[in-house]
Amino acid sequence: MQRRLSRKQKRSKNYDKQRIKVARMHHTIDNTRKDFHFKQAHALCDAGDMIFIEDLDYSKMAKGILGKHMLDAGFGQFRTITKYVCWKRGKFFSCVDPRGTSQECPKCGALTNKDLSIRIHHCSSCGYTTDRDVASGQVIRNRGYASISTPGLSGKETACAADLPGAEVTQSRQVAKSGKEKTRKSSK
Template identity: 75%
Template sequence: MTDARVEKEYILPAGLKFPNEVSQLNALPRAKKEFPRLGEVPSQVLQQTIKQLHTAWEGFQKRGFGFPRFKKHGQFKSLLFPQFKECPITGFHLKLPKLEPISINLHRSIPDGFVVKQVRIIKKADRWYASISIQCDVSVPNPMPHGHPIGVDVGLEKFLATSDGVLVQPPKFFVTMQGRLKVLQRRLSRKLRRSKNYEKQRLKVARMHHTIDNTRKDFHFKQAHALCNDAGMVFMEDLDYRISAKGFLGKHMLDAGFGQFRSITEYVCWKRGVFFAQVDARGTSQECPECGAVHKKDLSVRIHCCLECGFTTDRDVASGQVIRNRGIALISTDGQSGIESACADDLPGVGVTQSRQVSKPGKGKTRKVQS
């Protein structure tokens, strides 16, 4: 009896050299003659797919884990067009090789002086997105420490607490929509795989996941902008949230998306000229922000009351103040202090902007969410 794996898996003969990236790229013309359908795909897209495969393989060899998985039907959801002779965007249409002009919802026009370097087409649920990378020969300096500092502590009971006393309740997008998602997934499990009804129901489940993801990301961006409105410097904890996501509160940790929120906050701070830094997270909830005394507290204790100086405040606010103090101490070292203006007035396609040296004091206007 023949093993099914021998018939389905791609097995190399023992004496054949392992194919490298160059050999597989050179084999593409022969593969197009053997499989005519490959000729319908732009050649550069096929080349980028091979390069992506070998990048994953080299990463697996360096790390020792993460073997590249075969992309079965419906899993390969992005195409990369790496270069263009001329701008592919004309009005509200996108022109890609071997395709007719595609009407798009252009969020913003390409600024003067920028050129389109590459376009990645991404499929999410039943929707298609075009991620356009543009380039301009300018140098944008990183923001320097200046203005009003705030420390941000994130957690499950309160999504974030700032050193200024602003508290934001966790919205819990996944937990809120979990009931509807459970119904859709139950209906999907009862459909015949690869049938038309199965594909229709699968798209409904994918749309629900896409809605949850978009809603969470929108919330993160709004909170990041609200933090930048009130500060010139933002400090957060240097934590690996992937470890916390493996515990018994993993679902709630993934629902909050703290890692994504920190990355978005760092990006928004850079874009708006606000200094961003990460500080050591050890003992931020046990230390007093006023006198520096350390007192062990259980998670059930939600009020910080220092036995040395008598300072009393919310536990999460105290943690934010400790993060702020550590951030200020971090930038107080030689070569870190000072103020630098980094206006973007001279960049192509940029209108009137506010100097990064100007900073508003914290007014506690961070967007709040009703619990």
């Protein structure tokens, strides 16, 4: 459709018709992607009470070899939508430091340098072996727990829900009734 648009004479009736078709197509793609992001965010909220995401800089990643794919997937929009859905449903959301998540062992914390071609994590220190992506997810989870835990009280109390970042009190849209109105008859 965009090729057809580029071949039309600018400011003609056919150019305007084709421009509207291209705009509708992009709008449909945008709505489809946003719908998928909302469904995935709700699925994540159904799976757990806390969600931790790497705080990646997507603008730098979009300049690399996978730039077009990064922009097509809309990772920044997904993070924003996930944060919103967590807030709406009362779930905890936090971003963690992304440095070295695929290099660190989730069990002992030792750094194991690996190329991107190596897909299995094997720690030489503790002998823990698992898929590389699973190990990275476990490291992200551990960093998220460490960011909300209270120092010196491990095992006793990890955090108070009112003081957690991202667990703000939501304002209700309903107006409370005054105490003057009685809803039940008084028994005399």
